Structures are given as structure tokens and as C-alpha cells.
Amino acid sequence: MSISAIIAIIVAAIAVLSIISLASRSVPKGIDKLHFKNEWNDILNMFKDDKTKEMSIIQADKLLDEALKCLGFSGASMSQRLIGAKHKLKHRDDVWSAHKLRNKIVHESSYHPSSGDIKFALRGYYKTFKDLGVL
Numbered sequence: 001m002s003i004s005a006i007i008a009i010i011v012a013a014i015a016v017l018s019i020i021s022l023a024s025r026s027v028p029k030g031i032d033k034l035h036f037k038n039e040w041n042d043i044l045n046m047f048k049d050d051k052t053k054e055m056s057i058i059q060a061d062k063l064l065d066e067a068l069k070c071l072g073f074s075g076a077s078m079s080q081r082l083i084g085a086k087h088k089l090k091h092r093d094d095v096w097s098a099h100k101l102r103n104k105i106v107h108e109s110s111y112h113p114s115s116g117d118i119k120f121a122l123r124g125y126y127k128t129f130k131d132l133g134v135l
Contacts (some may be wrong), residue, residue, distance in 0.1 A: 031070055039063050043122070052117055054105050061102040062124040064095070067134045078107040089131050094124030 006057055033094075046056035056135065061078065068081040075081040098121035104111050119135065129135040 004083065031067070031134050033134060034102065036067065036129065039133060040126070040129065047122060053115065054113065057098070057102050057105055057113075057121050060122060061099060063097075064125055064128060067129065067132055070134075071132060076128035081093055085132070089128055091124060092128040092133060094120075095128040097121065098128075 039059075040063065043056045043059050046052040046059060065078045068078070068085055071085070073081040075104040076086055082089075082095065082099065084133065089095060099116060101113060101121045105113065124135065
């Protein structure tokens with residue numbers, strides 16, 4: 001075998017390994033993207049129904065907590081896991097606002113956010129799922 005043939009094989013092998021390496025980085029370990037996509041679609045369907053609109057925020061928050069746990073962020077609470085993930089989150093302020101809205105819904109029985117507030121919060125969760133690589 002000639003030297004040029006050996007070099008071509010080595011270059012091809014490096015290219016294949018590089019492509020495999022890049023492809024494996026797009027999905028974090030421990031993440032079932034299909035599960036998160038299906039759950040997110042369920043959340044969007046909840047938002048469409050006035051009876052479950054507020055519940056969509058609670059479910060989105062639960063799903064984010066699940067994602068943070070799957071990605072290995074530790075902490076006794078969702079807030080602590082979010083703080084641990086801050087270096088991966090480009091949209092930190094959006095997700096914190098969404099999480100605060102969730103807390104208000106859960107802890108203040110007389111509070112009912114507007115559809116616009118819920119929609120803004122869901123956008124924050126969506127951006128965060130994208131930042132984390134689960135959607």
C-alpha cells in the first residue's frame with residue numbers, strides 16, 4: 001500500500017471520528033429528547049385550553065426540573081439546580097421569571113396570570129430547554 005493511500009485512510013478515519021464526536025455532543029447523556037419533545041407538546045396543548053392554561057406553567061417547571069436532574073445538576077431544590085446550571089443558560093432572566101410565575105400560581109390561590117404572562121413564561125422555559133439541549 002502506498003503512503004498516499006495510508007494518509008487518505010487516516011484522514012478519512014479522522015473525519016469520520018470528528019463527525020461522530022460532533023453528533024454525540026448535540027444530545028446530552030441521560031436525555032431522551034423524544035420524551036422531552038412529547039412532554040413539551042402536551043404542555044403546549046394545555047396552554048390552548050383555558051381550563052389548563054395555568055397548569056401548563058406548573059408542568060413546564062416540572063419538566064425543567066426533570067431535565068436539570070437528568071443533566072446531573074444537583075441541589076435540594078429547583079432553584080439550586082437552576083443556579084448550578086446558570087453557566088449553560090443564555091436566557092437566565094426569562095426562566096427565573098417563569099419560575100417565579102409558577103411559584104405565584106402555586107402559592108397564591110387568588111392569583112391568576114394573564115394569557116400573555118403565561119405565554120411569556122412558556123417562551124422562557126422553551127428557550128431554556130433549547131439552551132440545555134433537551135429540545
